[in-house]
Amino acid sequence: MSTASATKQAIKGGEFLIRDTAAAEIFIPEEFNEEQRMIMQQCRDFLSKEVWPRLDEIDSMKDPKLMPSILDKAGELGLLGTSVPQELGGFGMDFNTTMLVAEVIGAGHSVAVALSAHTGIGTLPILYYGNDDQKKKYIPKLATGEWKAAYCLTEPDSGSDANSGKTKAVLSSDGKHYIINGQKMWITNGGFADVYVVFAKIDNDKNLTAFIVEKSFGGITMNEEEKKMGIKGSSTRQIFFNDCKVPVENMLSERENGFKIAVNILNIGRIKLGIAALGGSKHTTSIATRYANERKQFGTSISSFGAIKHKIAEMATRIFASESAHYRAGQNIDDAYHAFVAAGTDSSKARLKALEEFAIECAILKVHGSEVLDFTVDEGVQIYGGMGFSAEGPMDRAYRDARINRIFEGTNEINRLLTVDMLLKRAMKGSLDLMTPAMGVQKELLAIPDFGAAEEEGVFVKEKKVLANLKKAGLMVAGSAVQKFMMKLSEQQEILMNLADMMIEVYVAESTLLRVEKIIGQKSEKAAELQKEMALIYLHQAVAKAAAAGREAISAFAEGDEQRLLLMGLKRFTKIDAYNLKDARRKVADYVIEKGEYPF
Amino acid sequence: MSTASATKQAIKGGEFLIRDTAAAEIFIPEEFNEEQRMIMQQCRDFLSKEVWPRLDEIDSMKDPKLMPSILDKAGELGLLGTSVPQELGGFGMDFNTTMLVAEVIGAGHSVAVALSAHTGIGTLPILYYGNDDQKKKYIPKLATGEWKAAYCLTEPDSGSDANSGKTKAVLSSDGKHYIINGQKMWITNGGFADVYVVFAKIDNDKNLTAFIVEKSFGGITMNEEEKKMGIKGSSTRQIFFNDCKVPVENMLSERENGFKIAVNILNIGRIKLGIAALGGSKHTTSIATRYANERKQFGTSISSFGAIKHKIAEMATRIFASESAHYRAGQNIDDAYHAFVAAGTDSSKARLKALEEFAIECAILKVHGSEVLDFTVDEGVQIYGGMGFSAEGPMDRAYRDARINRIFEGTNEINRLLTVDMLLKRAMKGSLDLMTPAMGVQKELLAIPDFGAAEEEGVFVKEKKVLANLKKAGLMVAGSAVQKFMMKLSEQQEILMNLADMMIEVYVAESTLLRVEKIIGQKSEKAAELQKEMALIYLHQAVAKAAAAGREAISAFAEGDEQRLLLMGLKRFTKIDAYNLKDARRKVADYVIEKGEYPF
Ligand SMILES: Cc1cc2nc3c(=O)[nH]c(=O)nc-3n(C[C@H](O)[C@H](O)[C@H](O)COP(=O)(O)OP(=O)(O)OC[C@H]3O[C@@H](n4cnc5c(N)ncnc54)[C@H](O)[C@@H]3O)c2cc1C
């Protein structure tokens, strides 16, 4: 099922900011093959049969066995073993195929959360960090769903600051067990999991260590199910470890390596969360569009009103754009994995290294995907009017369930901060040369603007110029901020947020343009007419957002002449010709409305 | 309690767009007197005693008598009779004092909705349109809460299109009753109301007629309580009228006058909804700030992080700005009322005429207040992190309850459309001269920019220039759009939305500047330091929003040279000097954090 090609040039994480990527280099969802489309259909069938008809029942939590039984069904269908190699009882799919599964299942509300916690943060620590014995013992059972998994990192006093947990592990006097004591919180699947990956500190260690803990080890008690705003059918528990005896052989990886595990696993979770959010967004858009077609006011379907078309087009556009970025990054991760394996790295390590390489993109996509979802469900409610507020319509659940995504797997604030932090760290370590292009931009700033010679011909020539400038804007603002604050930049979170917004918009806008360019190359300009409109709509908004963020940042750190120079540069680098976005949106919306669902 | 002054120049609704208002002309919340502050305190005491400790109980709806009994308590305290003249058993407060009550009670979740439905859309149709007999019969009982009221306009097929209802009223053969048949939906207080204001069509009338219907008339049945996303403690019912016999003397106002009543009453409801939303926003900001002070991560209160300060400052700023606009409009309404009464209009009619005069502002404030609330609760959830998603923390309810406000009293889409529609209608009728200043702007566009002579001295001199320009931008875009589409502008809802956004920002930004200018005049620049920062923060964002909206609109209707000219004009009219908003926000946030609550 591999779509990787050994001839591809190795692409580095974060490099998008300083590198011109060619359309041919990126994978686009249009390229998914028949087999992958069949897997998507299977996932859809699973939702239609097992999940969507029972959403109320699932959320009622009346039958605590319901969710595990649905996971069992998913296991039977092979949905829990997508990331697991065949020799461990799974399907060893490419990363991007597992993304596809996550996307479709993402429309499964509480089930999506339970399933992804099991296959992601529950299973992957063992898969990627376990030794052979651990993998053999746990992974096959997790891949089928015979055992269910949960991930115990958060504590009452340790959330965003994950490494500050107080849960303790102490070696027993006979040296055979670690005795774990402490309290974990917000544990998804906590109520029914058989296996917990638990993070604790051995003695007075500075860093966490990870353990594989079976429920059957004893010493585990829990509070009632948390009452939550949404994903009410997803089990969330507070878990207490009281002298829980964990055999020493159940330590995962090495002592004090837990924080790294936690971070890397969350990292995978982030891009998966992003794509799952897009699955939810597509489903919501489809439902809302159908309602808009059916609902009549003032003698006509409300989908005929410009205000509603605007919403539908924005929903579709943001999904399309975000999706472009997700599968682009997914393929990068796959390609990097194959390259590492080809170079002799073992498979698990290669996966991890590939994911770590694209950690910046994962953080970006977590933020972007979850925010697209929030936008979509909010407009979904609004399109439904009063019925959007009814617990008997679909939008209430969509709205409440969506809200968690900006909070878990690292809040969006933490992920924005991380985006910039990781970029700058790579620049400092020299693994990503931001300096040279940033200095280039500084020079260009002082030079007389080059208004170019004759225009080149081709798709998106103008737009790519805009994009190249947008990157310059990002580099310019980031470079100047770094120069100004040096090591103290971390105290300027507002500026870091501005920078993150610029990076996010660059990455998503570029991915969208490249996707459409590639479709046009493969088919024709005509065949990608609406996709082109979406790319333009997105680009215009990306430029506006980045310009606003840049302006805020510059005003916050530069004064006098420097400020004037930077603001002028920003203006130059965020220039974009006016475009009739209203007409573009109407075209896009009309098609979505005609199809009665998200059609791209 | 009147704060009106007979010498004030009569101000027209919508005129803010074309008129320079002086700070002295507007009322500011800082001017509320001792008596009014005592009333606020009473309302707060009521919430602290009767509502906040019982939010779960109220929302559970286990005891259907609980909400009516809380309304009874409110009645005993006089909170239900604020708008009712003394001779009818109320307190005859100024409009702005009733706004103050609505604001504080606005933090009462479901109780706020029940109370405002009773005193507003339930009581006011009778108070303002009833004849003497009707008023004498119903108002005193409603003012004490002995009887509870509901308002039955919406039907399954008639929501935004309120005049399309199918409920029928037919005169009985003896001419003594109207027999009402039909189905109403989403009726707040439906479950326990004694009196319903019901809108129905007599025979085959084009327009609705309003009736006062007592539950005791019979022929009224209802469905179970609607299950809703939020305000779960507020009774919401579907109500069926089956040969409900209403005495002819219970027709309200005249036949076919119902739609007008509906519109005018909703209109009052709008500004009240806006200010109630701000009451909720203040409460939410206070709670979130306290949490941010208490919650520690990375060894420090999260309120010390720039990302959190940004949120707190934005919450406070938007509330402060919106509040400025609400009480400004409230006082305008009071002043207009007094002027009408002085000119011999009877009190009820004067109230209505005053409110109708400021219908544009009411629509603006409904949109703005509800959107400030949504922003505030969303950030409130985010500040709480995982606890924001817990049904046991305060933010879950705040988030769910808030969402209705963009839907009822006319959706925000409908209110945005109305804002522009009403403005243009007044311009066409000649009651508001938009043409002359719009033409002035057109001329200015073609002239060489006047960069002014020596700068004047004074508070906000520069900012007022910015504001004056912002008005020009609004007039320019609106004027050109009207010229372009003429009567077909209504088909260009997206452009109307852009225009509405420009109007909204002009009104709120101006109100904020004038408020702070007035505070400075009354006290000192030093005393209003933070308020000044908020005015600047708001102004900067208002300009950015208006510029973006203007650009979208222009790109959607103008081409070639015209487009270039308009875009250039827009740029000129939305120019604003860079300002360090980060530092401004930190100053504001630090104060809010220090006080541990919304302090302005
Ligand atoms: C339904 C649900 C399921 C969950 N499932 C799991 C699970 O299975 N396993 C697990 O281990 N955890 C789980 N979590 C926990 C989740 O990962 C945390 O809630 C999340 O990491 C945020 O931590 P917190 O709640 O402690 O918020 P806090 O860390 O207290 O954050 C509060 C606010 O402060 C901000 N903030 C914090 N630090 C900084 C900083 N340095 N700079 C700027 N802003 C900052 C945050 O962005 C946020 O806005 C779950 C949570 C929920 C609600």
Ligand SMILES: Cc1cc2nc3c(=O)[nH]c(=O)nc-3n(C[C@H](O)[C@H](O)[C@H](O)COP(=O)(O)OP(=O)(O)OC[C@H]3O[C@@H](n4cnc5c(N)ncnc54)[C@H](O)[C@@H]3O)c2cc1C
């Ligand atoms: C909890 C609750 C309490 C309520 N209480 C009362 C009450 O006490 N009494 C009462 O009479 N009603 C009440 N309502 C009804 C409320 O006023 C309506 O829900 C509201 O007016 C919207 O109407 P609708 O639900 O039919 O939505 P629709 O009118 O169907 O609107 C659906 C969508 O279409 C959009 N739309 C509609 N027309 C247009 C147009 N011409 N142009 C552009 N967009 C358009 C809307 O903005 C919305 O986005 C209540 C509703 C709720 C949910």
